[in-house]
Amino acid sequence: xxxxSLLLTLTLSANAATLADPSSEEEALRYLKxxxxxxxxxxxxxxxxxxxxxxxxxxxxxxxxxxxxxxxLDTDTLEKMKQPRCGVEDPFNQKTHRYLLLGRxxxxxxxxxxxxxxxxxxxxxxxxxxxxxxxxWSDITPLKFREITxxxxxxxxxxxxxxxxxxxxxxxxxxxxxxxDIPELGTVHFDEDEQWTEGTYRGVNLRxxxxxxxxxxxxxxxxxxxxxxxxxxYAGYKPNFRLxxxxxxxxxxxxxxxxxxxxxxxxxxxxxxPAIFTTPSSPMPxxxxxxxxxxxxxxxxxxxxxxxxYVWTITDYGISxxxxxxxxxxxxxxxxxxxxxSKRTKRTYFFKGDKLWRYTDFKLNSGYPKILTRVxxxxxxALYWEGNQKIFLFKGDEYxxxxxxxxxxxxxxxxxxxxxxxxxxxxxxxxxxxxxxYFFKGDKYWRLNKQLSLDRxxxxxxxxxxxxxxxxx
Ligand SMILES: *[C@@H]1O[C@H](CO)[C@@H](O)[C@H](O)[C@H]1NC(C)=O
Numbered sequence: 001x002x003x004x005s006l007l008l009t010l011t012l013s014a015n016a017a018t019l020a021d022p023s024s025e026e027e028a029l030r031y032l033k034x035x036x037x038x039x040x041x042x043x044x045x046x047x048x049x050x051x052x053x054x055x056x057x058x059x060x061x062x063x064x065x066x067x068x069x070x071x072x073l074d075t076d077t078l079e080k081m082k083q084p085r086c087g088v089e090d091p092f093n094q095k096t097h098r099y100l101l102l103g104r105x106x107x108x109x110x111x112x113x114x115x116x117x118x119x120x121x122x123x124x125x126x127x128x129x130x131x132x133x134x135x136x137w138s139d140i141t142p143l144k145f146r147e148i149t150x151x152x153x154x155x156x157x158x159x160x161x162x163x164x165x166x167x168x169x170x171x172x173x174x175x176x177x178x179x180x181d182i183p184e185l186g187t188v189h190f191d192e193d194e195q196w197t198e199g200t201y202r203g204v205n206l207r208x209x210x211x212x213x214x215x216x217x218x219x220x221x222x223x224x225x226x227x228x229x230x231x232x233x234y235a236g237y238k239p240n241f242r243l244x245x246x247x248x249x250x251x252x253x254x255x256x257x258x259x260x261x262x263x264x265x266x267x268x269x270x271x272x273x274p275a276i277f278t279t280p281s282s283p284m285p286x287x288x289x290x291x292x293x294x295x296x297x298x299x300x301x302x303x304x305x306x307x308x309x310y311v312w313t314i315t316d317y318g319i320s321x322x323x324x325x326x327x328x329x330x331x332x333x334x335x336x337x338x339x340x341x342s343k344r345t346k347r348t349y350f351f352k353g354d355k356l357w358r359y360t361d362f363k364l365n366s367g368y369p370k371i372l373t374r375v376x377x378x379x380x381x382a383l384y385w386e387g388n389q390k391i392f393l394f395k396g397d398e399y400x401x402x403x404x405x406x407x408x409x410x411x412x413x414x415x416x417x418x419x420x421x422x423x424x425x426x427x428x429x430x431x432x433x434x435x436x437x438y439f440f441k442g443d444k445y446w447r448l449n450k451q452l453s454l455d456r457x458x459x460x461x462x463x464x465x466x467x468x469x470x471x472x473x
Pocket of ligand 1: 353376377378
């Protein structure tokens with residue numbers, strides 16, 4: 001009885017915590033109104049919505065966002081509303097239609113003009129990004145697009161800030177990224193308060209967002225598939241970005257197919273993005289493809305992944321933009337061998353060659369880097385195990401147990417003698433928030449429970465589960 005009543009209180013107070021925050025509820029209502037989920041008939045004289053109307057709007061938003069359909073403004077739903085998105089209203093009839101069509105151009109040859117340029121990128125790069133955005137659509141339809149530099153174009157592209165140059169003001173950095181009018185109006189606007197980029201996980205990808213907005217300008221509404229280009233939320237930069245089947249079908253319903261494209265579909269799909277973007281100038285790793293150097297559950301409980309000169313964090317909502325390692329851990333080199341964060345001492349250790357770096361939070365401890373003397377150089381992975389509060393170092397098919405605070409004999413043992421089912425030559429390892437141990441090698445990862453036995457169903461794909469890389473096929 002005592003146990004039951006305790007449980008009840010806990011649940012109630014947890015609910016209260018999400019709902020009693022009036023600012024987030026108000027913001028959610030504003031969001032639902034702004035994006036067309038909550039609408040009053042034009043003749044209505046009341047501005048208020050009944051709880052039932054709100055609940056229904058939340059439900060529709062949840063279906064469109066592929067969240068559990070509860071009608072309750074829970075944390076996941078509020079979080080989804082905070083994601084960057086497109087400023088066009090979402091359709092209501094997503095339950096019945098695969099894609100929503102907003103209208104269409106009566107001609108197939110359209111002109112476009114770029115009226116101003118963002119200072120975030122070179123003018124040539126902006127031109128190239130916009131050109132590739134059009135190409136996604138012209139590849140699969142009979143539509144043809146031609147750029148003009150004077151006069152009135154069918155599709156007019158510009159960048160503007162909060163409250164300038166448009167009847168629909170933007171909202172500053174984040175949230176709404178761009179908006180466009182339906183056919184045959186032809187306006188496409190980008191929020192200048194965003195950081196527009198190409199070929200990087202930093203900022204917002206101009207090519208992908210432009211392709212999305214052009215989708216609207218050509219008559220497509222939002223897709224209910226979160227992997228589609230026409231999904232209402234921006235899913236982040238993808239190096240090998242392609243249209244979703246839903247995008248292709250939608251635009252072809254409006255304009256028909258491209259015969260040339262139908263003949264050699266495969267070739268066109270793979271050449272959809274111009275080559276200059278597939279080889280960015282700086283050696284930026286690809287979290288979807290590359291092996292890891294190291295991974296830690298680091299300071300502030302954040303999960304950090306390391307590759308080359310870059311580090312990024314991983315959350316339930318995806319990966320952060322890639323950051324140079326040096327900007328977080330000053331004095332640390334790139335291309336690390338291994339890293340581990342100790343829950344016991346709150347220290348973070350980095351291994352490379354025969355050297356060891358030790359940091360507290362993001363500050364290098366004095367006297368470091370030091371030379372590794374008691375273990376061989378080129379350690380390949382390291383983890384902290386809560387079971388005995390020791391640090392485990394891995395190289396080849398061997399491991400060492402190291403006590404940070406005591407004097408222990410470091411003795412090489414076979415990995416398979418303690419961690420059954422785990423291969424040698426690992427890339428990275430860590431103990432995660434759930435107390436489980438993860439080992440990474442190539443695209444595979446293995447999970448061990450607290451008793452060090454391998455969980456069922458492993459190995460799984462690191463790209464899919466950790467880096468949240470999606471494939472359109
Ligand atoms: C460690 O790695 C470096 C760089 O790859 C290599 O030159 C060196 O021979 C390696 N040392 C050992 C002992 O494996």
